[in-house]
Amino acid sequence: MDTLLYVENLHVSFEGFLALHNLNLILEPQERIRLLIGPNGAGKTTLFDALTGQVEPVMGRVLFKDHVNLLGLSEHVIAHHGVIRKFQTPSVFPDHTVYENMVLSSGSKHFLASFAARAASHEQEQIAEVLEQVGLLDHANELAGTLSHGQKQWLEIAMLLVQSPTLLLLDEPVAGMTRAEKDRTVALIDGIVKRSACSIMLIEHDMQFVRQIAGRGHKVTVLHEGTVLSEGSIDHVQADERVIEAYLGRGKVSA
Amino acid sequence: MTLGGGPRGDAQRLWIAAFGIVFVVLLPVANALGLLSDYYLNLFGKYLCLALLAVGMDLIWGYTGILSLGQAIFFGAGAYSIGMNMMLEGSGKGVYGEPVPDFMIWNQVYQLPLFWKPYKYIALAVASSMLLPAAIAAVIGFLTFRRKLRGTYFAILTQAIAFAVWLMVSRNEMKLGGTNGLTDFKSVLGFSLSSPATQRALYIITAATLLAAFLLSRWLVTSKTGLVLQAIRDNERRLEFLGYNVAGYKIFVFAVSAALAGLSGLLYAPQVGIITPSQIGVLPSLEIVIWVAFGGRGTLWGALLGAISINWMRSVLTGTYPRLWPIILGALFVGVIMFFPKGLVGFAARLRSVVPGRRRLVEAGGVAASKAEERPL
Numbered sequence: 001m002d003t004l005l006y007v008e009n010l011h012v013s014f015e016g017f018l019a020l021h022n023l024n025l026i027l028e029p030q031e032r033i034r035l036l037i038g039p040n041g042a043g044k045t046t047l048f049d050a051l052t053g054q055v056e057p058v059m060g061r062v063l064f065k066d067h068v069n070l071l072g073l074s075e076h077v078i079a080h081h082g083v084i085r086k087f088q089t090p091s092v093f094p095d096h097t098v099y100e101n102m103v104l105s106s107g108s109k110h111f112l113a114s115f116a117a118r119a120a121s122h123e124q125e126q127i128a129e130v131l132e133q134v135g136l137l138d139h140a141n142e143l144a145g146t147l148s149h150g151q152k153q154w155l156e157i158a159m160l161l162v163q164s165p166t167l168l169l170l171d172e173p174v175a176g177m178t179r180a181e182k183d184r185t186v187a188l189i190d191g192i193v194k195r196s197a198c199s200i201m202l203i204e205h206d207m208q209f210v211r212q213i214a215g216r217g218h219k220v221t222v223l224h225e226g227t228v229l230s231e232g233s234i235d236h237v238q239a240d241e242r243v244i245e246a247y248l249g250r251g252k253v254s255a
Numbered sequence: 256m257t258l259g260g261g262p263r264g265d266a267q268r269l270w271i272a273a274f275g276i277v278f279v280v281l282l283p284v285a286n287a288l289g290l291l292s293d294y295y296l297n298l299f300g301k302y303l304c305l306a307l308l309a310v311g312m313d314l315i316w317g318y319t320g321i322l323s324l325g326q327a328i329f330f331g332a333g334a335y336s337i338g339m340n341m342m343l344e345g346s347g348k349g350v351y352g353e354p355v356p357d358f359m360i361w362n363q364v365y366q367l368p369l370f371w372k373p374y375k376y377i378a379l380a381v382a383s384s385m386l387l388p389a390a391i392a393a394v395i396g397f398l399t400f401r402r403k404l405r406g407t408y409f410a411i412l413t414q415a416i417a418f419a420v421w422l423m424v425s426r427n428e429m430k431l432g433g434t435n436g437l438t439d440f441k442s443v444l445g446f447s448l449s450s451p452a453t454q455r456a457l458y459i460i461t462a463a464t465l466l467a468a469f470l471l472s473r474w475l476v477t478s479k480t481g482l483v484l485q486a487i488r489d490n491e492r493r494l495e496f497l498g499y500n501v502a503g504y505k506i507f508v509f510a511v512s513a514a515l516a517g518l519s520g521l522l523y524a525p526q527v528g529i530i531t532p533s534q535i536g537v538l539p540s541l542e543i544v545i546w547v548a549f550g551g552r553g554t555l556w557g558a559l560l561g562a563i564s565i566n567w568m569r570s571v572l573t574g575t576y577p578r579l580w581p582i583i584l585g586a587l588f589v590g591v592i593m594f595f596p597k598g599l600v601g602f603a604a605r606l607r608s609v610v611p612g613r614r615r616l617v618e619a620g621g622v623a624a625s626k627a628e629e630r631p632l
Contacts, residue, residue: 052496079498091493093486104482109498111507114479163498 001066004029004167004199005051010060012046012226019046020057020226027167027201032193035214036203037237038223039247044203045088047223048169052085053078064167076109082166088175090152094145098136098155101144102127105159127162133191134158135184150181154188161196168192170202174209186212210234222246270556271469278303278462283455293451297526298570300458302563303465304523309546309562310465310472310555311515316544317552318476319508320488321405325395325413326543328420329388329513331535333520335424336387338437338530339371340380341448345441357439358432368430377444384521385514392513396506403502405491414537421536436531443525454526461522465559468515472555475511484508485553545588551598560599 005027012020020043027034036044049055051062053075062070068081092101107113107123131137134154139147144155153173160168173189174182186209192200204210214220214234222230222237224246230237237243282299285291308330315321342356355367373379395416399409427433446453475481483504486494495501524530533539543562550561565584573580595602 075495076498076500079496085496087493087496091490093489093493095489096482096486100482103479104486104494105497107479109500111500111503114483116479159497 001029003027003063003066004031005201006061006063006066007047007051008061010047010050010057010062012043012050012055012057018226019043020050023047023060023223023227025221025228027199029199031199031219033189033200033202033213033216033218035210035218035220035234036201036223037205037207037210037220038229041225042223043226044223045171046226048085048171048201048203051078051083051169079163080109082164083169084160084163084165084167085169086156086160086171086173088171090149090156092144092147092152092155092159094143096144097141098131098144098147099127099140101155101159102131102140102162106162130158130162133161133195134188150177150184153177153181153185157188157192161192161198164196165198168198168200170200172203172205174204174206182206182209185209189213190216271466271473274469274559275462275466279459279466282462283459286451286455286458293454296458297454300454300461300526301523302566303458303461304519304526305546305566306559306562307461307465307468307522308516308519308543309550309558310468311512311519312543312547313552313555313558314472314475314484314515315508315512317547317554317558318481318488319484319505321505321509322407322410322544323413323509323512324410324537324540324544325417325420326512326516327535327537327540328417329392329516330520330523330539331420331424331530331532332388332391333384333517334524334530334534335431335437335520336374336380336384336517337443337521338440338524339374339431340377341440341443341525342437343367343371343375344443344445345439356432356437358435358437359430362427362430364430371430381521385517388513388517389510392509393506396502396509400502400505400509414540417535417537417540421532424535425532432531434532436529436534437524438529438531440525440528448525448528457522457526461526464518464522468518469555469559472515476555480504488553542584545584547598549587549591549598551600551602554598554600557598557600564599 003026005025007023007025010020010023011018023043025047036047038044046055050057050060051070053070053073057071060071064070064081064083070078070081070083073081093104096104103123106127107120128137128140131140134157136147136151136155136158139151144152147155157170157173174185177185189200189202192198202213204213210220211234217233219232220234220237221228222240222243224242229246230240230243232240278299282291282296286293286296308326311329312323312326315323346354346356355365359365359367373383395413399412404412423429424431425434431437440448442448443453443457446456448454476484483494483499487501487504491501520530542565546561546565547558548561549565550559551557565587569580569584572583576583591598595605597604
């Protein structure tokens with residue numbers, strides 16, 4: 001495998017407005033985390049939408065693991081290929097318990113398989129392990145709707161992890177969290193990098209959080225007006241004149 | 256804490272057993288001994304048929320959150336299927352002595368229409384009563400759910416279909432008896448319908464079928480499939496991203512609810528003795544929604560209680576205040592939605608929390624299980 005994700009010349013149009021244009025992005029297989037930043041309206045979430053079958057690009061090519069053409073596939077098929085996404089707002093199933101949320105996320109999603117028992121024992125083990133990883137094991141039998149905002153975000157990350165993803169797309173995972181919760185999330189993401197094999201693509205506005213993650217040597221891609229403006233280490237992009245210009249009027253890039 | 260543990264609901268089983276003993280065994284025995292009149296047994300048979308219809312509605316609406324306003328069509332498909340069989344069993348013995356049902360003779364139809372022919376055989380009629388509605392639902396579901404038509408649009412569509420079907424069946428050209436429907440059934444499988452023994456047997460079959468359908472539905476909603484169905488109700492988009500083919504599940508549950516409605520019609524027609532277009536249109540479809548809402552949507556007991564209690568009230572009140580009934584029904588619906596959104600079952604659960612002394616008693620009952628407790632792992 002040469003590339004985990006290969007995006008070439010991607011164009012997304014909303015009734016004539018080009019939300020993405022000529023976007024090129026390559027994720028190497030050994031790359032564990034890629035941070036996506038950029039001012040509002042830069043097209044970060046739209047890129048995730050395009051990768052997960054939410055919007056249909058007018059032009060471009062998206063290859064996953066060199067051979068899977070993601071464009072034109074429906075959401076659940078993309079998920080089956082291992083590209084799993086977390087949305088901006090926590091979207092857990094509020095009327096199901098934490099454990100039930102995990103059962104829904106794990107195991108076979110095949111129609112007939114769901115008639116069998118709720119979860120096989122190896123699934124239960126995996127669920128317990130992932131819940132422990134995100135610190136929710138003690139809350140397993142509580143309704144997900146009663147969790148705090150931060151806990152819901154972690155539950156959602158747990159729901160993604162239990163699916164053994166290849167590429168995890170996280171859209172603003174720490175939005176609305178307290179500082180302490182953000183720090184825990186950093187530790188959680190460190191743990192994922194250590195314990196799981198997946199790669200993560202992460203959108204975030206919180207620059208302190210971005211610096212914390214990127215400080216571990218991960219690459220940052222800056223999007224602006226639907227295309228890649230700059231790419232490299234956090235120090236490199238923050239020193240980039242064009243990036244500073246793009247952020248002008250919206251506050252500085254510094255944390 | 257054990258992961259995924261929780262009360263398994265032995266009390267629930269106790270109630271189901273009690274329900275089975277009372278309705279499947281005690282009532283017919285009482286009737287055979289002359290303690291319960293044939294009239295009342297027949298009435299209960301009718302209620303239990305309608306409860307079956309409500310259980311199907313609860314699966315699709317209460318658990319999956321899809322409001323189908325066309326359930327009565329499926330009920331009608333079942334009732335007309337068996338009705339046609341019974342008509343043919345009675346024909347030939349009619350006044351005109353022709354091998355076609357009398358109403359066709361009155362409409363100058365002297366040859367049995369082709370689509371009536373399979374209904375000469377009871378096995379085909381019974382199969383048709385469940386498979387035909389399931390197939391119709393699957394086709395409607397296939398055309399709508401895969402195109403992501405949902406929510407209100409689906410409700411309106413099913414209502415439009417109910418109206419269209421009602422219009423079609425009402426016409427004499429359909430050769431289904433027009434607005435008069437099918438009636439004057441003489442026998443089923445050779446057993447005279449006027450005999451109390453036949454009616455008692457039909458009642459027992461109905462009660463046993465309801466019990467079986469209830470257990471099957473209960474198994475379904477507590478399986479992982481049930482988790483998926485309830486997740487569709489709460490956050491359908493999210494489920495798609497988890498990798499579920501949501502449309503497939505929706506088509507499945509719609510077909511199951513339609514088959515249950517057809518089964519309900521199959522049992523209803525021989526006991527009530529008539530099926531007309533007025534029972535398969537828009538209004539009867541809406542009424543099913545009211546039963547389930549009144550009993551408590553999203554709980555199988557709610558569907559059961561709602562259907563039986565409202566229809567019992569209807570029997571009592573239409574006798575005394577026939578004109579007021581629609582108003583009473585509407586008021587009940589509005590009142591329940593406003594004050595007890597979880598219906599009778601939710602009301603009972605609230606009573607339990609208000610009166611701590613009764614807690615154990617009701618809990619042992621389990622009828623009052625709140626939504627969370629209703630789903631033991």
